[in-house]
Amino acid sequence: xxxxxxxxxxxxxxxxxxxxxxxxxxxxxxxxxxxxxxxxxxxxxxxxxxxxxxxxxxxxxxxxxxxxxxxxxxxxxxxxxxxxxxxxxxxxxxxxxxxxxxxxxxxxxxxxxxxxxxxxxxxxxxxxxxxxxxxxxxxxxxxxxxxxxxxxxxxxxxxxxxxxxxxxxxxxxxxxxxxxxxxxxxxxxxxxxxxxxxxxxxxxxxxxxxxxxxxxxxxxxxxxxxxxxxxxxxxxxxxxxxxxxxxxxxxxxxxxxxxxxxxxxxxxxxxxxxxxxxxxxxxxxxxxxxxxxxxxxxxx
Amino acid sequence: xxxxxxxxxxxxxxxxxxxxxxxxxxxxxxxxxxxxxxxxxxxxxxxxxxxxxxxxxxxxxxxxxxxxxxxxxxxxxxxxxxxxxxxxxxxxxxxxxxxxxxxxxxxxxxxxxxxxxxxxxxxxxxxxxxxxxxxxxxxxxxxxxxxxxxxxxxxxxxxxxxxxxxxxxxxxxxxxxxxxxxxxxxxxxxxxxxxxxxxxxxxxxxxxxxxxxxxxxxxxxxxxxxxxxxxxxxxxxxxxxxxxxxxxxxxxxxxxxxxxxxxxxxxxxxxxxxxxxxxxxxxxxxxxxxxxxxxxxxxxxxxxxxxxxxxxxxxxxxxxxxxxxxxxxxxxxxxxxxxxxxxxxxxxxxxxxxxxxxxxxxxxxxxxxxxxxxxxxxxxxxxxxxxxxxxxxxxxxxxxxxxxxxxxxxxxxxxxxxxxxxxxxxxxxxxxxxxxxxxxxxxxxxxxxxxxxxxxxxxxxxxxxxxxxxxxxxxxxxxxxxxxxxxxxxxxxxxxxxxxxxxxxxxxxxxxxxxx
Numbered sequence: 111x112x113x114x115x116x117x118x119x120x121x122x123x124x125x126x127x128x129x130x131x132x133x134x135x136x137x138x139x140x141x142x143x144x145x146x147x148x149x150x151x152x153x154x155x156x157x158x159x160x161x162x163x164x165x166x167x168x169x170x171x172x173x174x175x176x177x178x179x180x181x182x183x184x185x186x187x188x189x190x191x192x193x194x195x196x197x198x199x200x201x202x203x204x205x206x207x208x209x210x211x212x213x214x215x216x217x218x219x220x221x222x223x224x225x226x227x228x229x230x231x232x233x234x235x236x237x238x239x240x241x242x243x244x245x246x247x248x249x250x251x252x253x254x255x256x257x258x259x260x261x262x263x264x265x266x267x268x269x270x271x272x273x274x275x276x277x278x279x280x281x282x283x284x285x286x287x288x289x290x291x292x293x294x295x296x297x298x299x300x301x302x303x304x305x306x307x308x309x310x311x312x313x314x315x316x317x318x319x320x321x322x323x324x325x326x327x328x329x330x331x332x333x334x335x336x337x338x339x340x341x342x343x344x345x346x347x348x349x350x351x352x353x354x355x356x357x358x359x360x361x362x363x364x365x366x367x368x369x370x371x372x373x374x375x376x377x378x379x380x381x382x383x384x385x386x387x388x389x390x391x392x393x394x395x396x397x398x399x400x401x402x403x404x405x406x407x408x409x410x
Numbered sequence: 411x412x413x414x415x416x417x418x419x420x421x422x423x424x425x426x427x428x429x430x431x432x433x434x435x436x437x438x439x440x441x442x443x444x445x446x447x448x449x450x451x452x453x454x455x456x457x458x459x460x461x462x463x464x465x466x467x468x469x470x471x472x473x474x475x476x477x478x479x480x481x482x483x484x485x486x487x488x489x490x491x492x493x494x495x496x497x498x499x500x501x502x503x504x505x506x507x508x509x510x511x512x513x514x515x516x517x518x519x520x521x522x523x524x525x526x527x528x529x530x531x532x533x534x535x536x537x538x539x540x541x542x543x544x545x546x547x548x549x550x551x552x553x554x555x556x557x558x559x560x561x562x563x564x565x566x567x568x569x570x571x572x573x574x575x576x577x578x579x580x581x582x583x584x585x586x587x588x589x590x591x592x593x594x595x596x597x598x599x600x601x602x603x604x605x606x607x608x609x610x611x612x613x614x615x616x617x618x619x620x621x622x623x624x625x626x627x628x629x630x631x632x633x634x635x636x637x638x639x640x641x642x643x644x645x646x647x648x649x650x651x652x653x654x655x656x657x658x659x660x661x662x663x664x665x666x667x668x669x670x671x672x673x674x675x676x677x678x679x680x681x682x683x684x685x686x687x688x689x690x691x692x693x694x695x696x697x698x699x700x701x702x703x704x705x706x707x708x709x710x711x712x713x714x715x716x717x718x719x720x721x722x723x724x725x726x727x728x729x730x731x732x733x734x735x736x737x738x739x740x741x742x743x744x745x746x747x748x749x750x751x752x753x754x755x756x757x758x759x760x761x762x763x764x765x766x767x768x769x770x771x772x773x774x775x776x777x778x779x780x781x782x783x784x785x786x787x788x789x790x791x792x793x794x795x796x797x798x799x800x801x802x803x804x805x806x807x808x809x810x811x812x813x814x815x816x817x818x819x820x821x822x823x824x825x826x827x828x829x830x831x832x833x834x835x836x837x838x839x840x841x842x843x844x845x846x847x848x849x850x851x852x853x854x855x856x857x858x859x860x861x862x863x864x865x866x867x868x869x870x871x872x873x874x875x876x877x878x879x880x881x882x883x884x885x886x887x888x889x890x891x892x893x894x895x896x897x898x899x900x901x902x903x904x905x906x907x908x909x910x911x912x913x914x915x916x917x918x919x920x921x922x923x924x925x926x
Contacts, residue, residue, distance in 0.1 A: 166791045170724050184724055185787060254806050258778075340778020340804045345787050355779065358653075359673035 128392040138388020144381035152197040159191035164346040171364040180370050183353070184360055192348035193370055199337070199349040200330045200378060203264055207329035208322045210268020215275025216311075216318060222276065223283025224306050230280070237273045245270035249332055253341045263342050267332050271325045278321050282314035316393040320386055327382035334375055350375050459629075459642035461908055461926045464655045464664040466648070469625070471616075472604035473592040474543065474551045480646055480668060482592070483920040484627050485527075486610035487634065489519060489537075489588035494912035494920065496688060496740045498831040500585050504532065504593045504611070504634075514578035514870050519588070521569040524634040526595050526611045534565035539596035541573070549601060555838045556587050559867060580870050582742070582831040589830070589915065613639040613922045622648050627921075640910070640925045659903055665926065666904040666911065668919060671781065672727040678903045687900030687913030688740075690825045691733050692721075692785065694893040695841050698851050700820050702769040709890040711762035712821075715792045717754045722896050725784045729901070733894030735886040736826045736836050740915075743833035743866070743879035752887055760796040771799045775819035777811075778804035782823040785895060789823075815840060817849040825898065830915050833879050834867035841892060850891050858885045 132138055151158060160179075161167070168186040172178055180189040222233035240248070252266035286292060287310065295309040334351030336342035343349035350371040357368030469477050473486050489505040492498050506522040524532045541563035544553040561574045573584075598609030608616055613635070614627035625646040629639055647664060649655040656674050659667040659682065667674075675684060694716055696703040703709055718732035731739050734748040763770070774790075776782045783804055790800040800821075805813065813819050826842075829835040837844045844860040846853040862882040869878035886892065900917050910923040 164791065164794075166788070184784065185791070186724075254809060258804055340780075340783065341806065344804060345783060345802045346790060356784075359671070362673075362677040 132388045132392035135384075135388040135391050137384045138391070141381040141384025141388065144377060145385060148197050148378060148381065149201060151194050152201045155195045155198060159188075159194040161188035161191040163187060163192045163195040163348045171360060171367070173364065173366060181364065181366060183356060183367060189353070189367065189370055192353060193350070193374055196348040196350045196353060196371065197374070197378075199260070199343045199347065200333055200375070202260065203267060203333035203342075204326035204329040204378075204382070206264030207267035207271060207332075208325040210264060211271025211275050211325050212318065212322055214269070215272040216279045218272070219276040219279025219281075220283055220306055220311060220314075223280035224287050224302075224310060233276065234280070237276045240269070241273045245328075246332060246335065249336060250339075250341065253336060258341050258344050260343060260347075263333060263336060266336070267329045270332070271328070274321055274325065275318065278317050279314055282317055283310055286310060286313055316389075320389045320393070323382055323386040323389060327379050327386065330375065330378050330382065459640070459926065460645070461641060461643075461665040461924065462645045462647060462663075463666045463668050464647045464649050464658050465668040466650065466652050466655055467669055468622075468648075470605065471608045472551075472601055473594065473608075473610070474549070474553050474601070474604075476552055479918045481608075481614075481625065481627065482918050483612060483914060483922065484614035484644070485608035485612045485616065486592035486594070487524065487532075487612050488593070489591050490585060492589055492830075492915050494688075494914065496915070498582070498585070498740075498915070500588070505588060508588070510581060510584070514575070514580070516572060516574045517584055518566065518570060518572050521571070521593075522634050523569065524593075524611050525632045526593075526609065527615045527630060527632075528595065528609070529632075530595055531568075532593055532611055533568050533596075534571040535568075536593060536596045536599070537571045537591075538563045538565050539599050540591065540594055543599055544591070552838075553590065555843070556590055556835060559583060560587070577868055578870055579867070580832070580875065583834060583867060586830045586832045586835060614644060617643070622650075624648065635922070639922045641921065644921055644924075656903070659905075662905075665908055666902060668902050669900050670903060672725075672729050672901060674903065675727055675729065675901060682903040683906050683908065685902040685904060685911055686729065687902065687919075688738075688828060688915055688917050689730070689897055689899035689913075690827050690917060691736060691738060692782070692823060692895040692898050693736060693826050694785075694789065694821065694823050694895055695819075695850065696821045696891050696893075697817060697819060697849070698854070698889075698891055699817055699849075702772060703820060703891070705766050705768040706889065707762055707766035708768040710888075711759045711766055711796075712789075712793065712798070713752065713887075713890045713893045714755050714759035714762060715796060715798075716789055716893055716895060717792055718749075718895055719754070720788050721785050724788065725781050726896055726898070730897040730899055732896055735883070735894045736829065736839070736842060736892050737833065737883075737894070738828050738897060741829055741833060742831055742875070743829075743836075743882060745880070745883050748883065748887060754792075756792060756796055759792075763796055763798060770797055771801070772820045773801045773803050774821045774823070775810055775813055776802060776804055776822055777807045785823050815849065817852070823895065826892070828915055828917065832867070833882055834863050836882070836886070837863045856885065856889050859889060862886075 164187065166185045166187055168178060168182040168188060170182060170184050170186045172182040174181045178188050178190065180193065183189055183192065218233050218237070222230040248270045249266040252269060253262060256262040256265070292305065292309055295305050300309065333342055334349070334354065337349040337351030338355045340355065342351055345352065353371035354368055357371065360367055465480055467477065467480055469480055471485070473482050487504040489503060491501040491503045493501065502522070504522060504524065505519045508517055508519045510517050519537070521532055521534060521537070526532060541557065541560060544550040544557035545560065547554050550557060559575055559579045561576045564572045566572050593611055594604070595609045598604065603609065613630055613633045615630050617628040618624065618626040627644040629642045633639065649658065652671060655667050656670060656678070658664045678684065696709045696712065698704050722728060722730055722732065732749055733739065734752055737744040774786050776786055783802065786800070786802050790802060793800045814822060814824065826839055836842055841848065841850045844855055844863050846855070848855050862878070862885045865878040866882050869875040900913055902911060904911060908924065908926050910925050912920050914920050
């Protein structure tokens with residue numbers, strides 16, 4: 111009896127199949143389109159927004175009208191313009207936090223999973239330390255220590271996401287480090303860093319990409335939450351969380367004020383959620399998703 | 411069991427629907443849940459002679475400290491009272507009568523025959539001990555500066571005490587001091603002893619206290635004013651969230667909500683009695699110890715860029731009055747002409763800014779999530795129009811207060827108490843002290859300000875007072891570090907069956923004549 115060689119399928123063919131599965135998921139495509147629209151709004155906000163988001167030129171608390179499509183806030187600022195500019199804060203926080211989380215967590219997990227022994231023990235205890243503190247509390251502490259600001263906000267949310275990336279990468283690495291194609295790479299003289307980066311990392315990327323989307327989705331909510339508490343994006347820069355905080359005081363006078371930033375937040379999180387789900391389907395081939403398989407050690 | 415892509419999509423749609431319902435439920439249920447969250451679990455509602463009030467304020471028992479707003483008039487009797495209408499006609503309380511020496515260098519106070527909650531009689535010795543504590547800067551806290559005009563206190567007999575002043579003192583200053591001076595047993599008048607239990611002779615006694623949960627006050631049958639208080643019992647419930655407090659009021663769980671934000675006024679106006687207390691003032695402080703605010707002209711420029719009317723309308727919901735410095739409109743030193751001559755004028759501000767030649771950038775510290783942030787946003791937008799960039803840096807409250815007291819903030823919006831009928835009491839706050847402990851000037855407090863405060867504290871005759879108050883106004887406006895914005899009345903929402911709840915001149919709740 112002959113055994114099939116333990117090598118992954120050619121990457122281009124796998125990617126094409128995954129892309130097909132992603133496109134077949136209509137909700138995932140809708141999520142991707144929605145996110146692209148949001149990204150375009152954020153990118154071209156100064157061109158698209160009808161008013162300067164900080165200009166206090168209008169009458170306060172106007173309802174939706176021809177002049178101000180979504181009305182004005184308590185200081186007479188155009189709500190639509192603030193929503194459009196507010197997309198920047200949310201998407202930058204989402205992308206930044208995911209990058210920070212992956213930037214620290216993936217190398218940590220790769221080292222722990224591939225090298226094992228004391229490196230694994232030390233890395234995982236570090237991760238345990240981070241996991242011992244609830245994410246929002248950790249972000250609050252970091253913001254209080256470093257002070258509010260966009261960069262500190264991204265750092266705070268990103269550091270909270272490190273454990274997930276580290277654990278996910280470690281488990282995925284453990285699953286393939288003794289497979290033939292990794293051993294072959296070692297046998298052909300590749301150094302340890304080279305093997306980790308060129309052979310192992312490309313083969314554990316799928317769950318990491320999904321985790322990136324999940325983290326981005328979480329970051330949007332945490333950014334809004336911290337800004338709602340007054341510790342996120344500082345005024346007068348618009349942020350959906352900040353708008354919700356302001357609107358809370360004027361629910362009686364202008365009920366629609368709080369509705370719009372809330373809807374934007376829900377829409378963004380839904381888009382990211384749908385993309386994440388689509389990616390899971392794409393990489394798992396329709397079976398139990400890869401992230402679940404990996405995080406549960408294959409026992410689904 | 412494996413799941414096909416189709417099943418997977420179905421599950422995803424179900425998950426989507428479930429998520430949507432959960433989100434909608436969470437949004438709809440949040441106010442309800444928050445209303446339940448802070449409740450003690452016991453149903454409230456007023457019964458005959460009992461009311462339940464909710465508050466988000468923290469509290470402690472020592473009347474020499476701050477954070478005593480909700481109970482200080484319940485546990486303690488003061489030497490005199492003022493009417494709650496904002497006027498300053500002295501009403502005998504702990505003191506039955508008082509007589510000033512003709513040279514204004516002393517006053518003899520006769521105490522009313524009264525008992526503390528412990529049953530011990532109120533004596534002149536208690537007043538002497540209380541004055542000594544107030545004169546100690548480390549133990550006197552909020553009473554230290556107002557007591558600074560007193561040289562000594564002597565017990566003439568059990569119920570008579572004589573206060574000698576350092577120099578002739580005007581009657582309003584002495585009366586304001588008597589209004590703020592609580593009667594505390596001599597034996598119990600230390601910060602340590604008062605930390606856990608009050609030691610006064612006020613209309614209510616402490617019945618129960620569970621920190622951050624509830625405070626129960628019972629009528630004091632030995633209160634000097636026979637027949638009062640009208641209520642048998644008052645219960646305070648402590649809430650951590652103001653929305654939860656207002657929801658508790660609307661659900662009937664409490665009979666009143668104390669010290670709530672202006673934003674609730676419109677919503678509650680038709681269904682509850684809204685009571686406005688005397689309140690405090692909101693001021694824009696610029697720290698002369700940190701550039702660019704060491705530049706007086708620049709401070710004067712920014713002082714002209716504060717649009718008080720907009721703050722009143724858009725931040726205070728129309729509640730309150732404009733002020734130009736730390737004097738309430740009821741103060742004898744309040745001069746409304748300054749609201750015109752030194753009011754909002756961006757052209758004048760731009761011209762002064764040009765003359766100042768100083769830097770055009772500063773950072774304002776502020777507690778996050780407070781109305782002060784919106785006030786600063788209005789100031790920020792106006793300053794931007796004249797080329798001054800004000801960055802707003804919201805902070806968590808504890809970090810903010812630490813920075814404020816350590817004089818580390820360039821500028822901020824903060825509250826200032828009422829100075830009642832003694833303009834020299836303007837020098838009470840940390841930013842307003844005449845000593846080097848002043849957090850705005852440190853050791854460089856303008857001598858003209860020190861002289862003006864001293865002159866106001868020494869002016870006896872009406873014409874002297876008029877001149878002294880005018881001089882004090884001039885220097886406050888000239889030095890321009892404490893710019894008045896608006897008054898901030900406190901706000902109470904009460905069940906319509908509750909009446910007679912008032913605040914005193916310092917904005918402390920007085921329940922002596924409250925009925926339910």
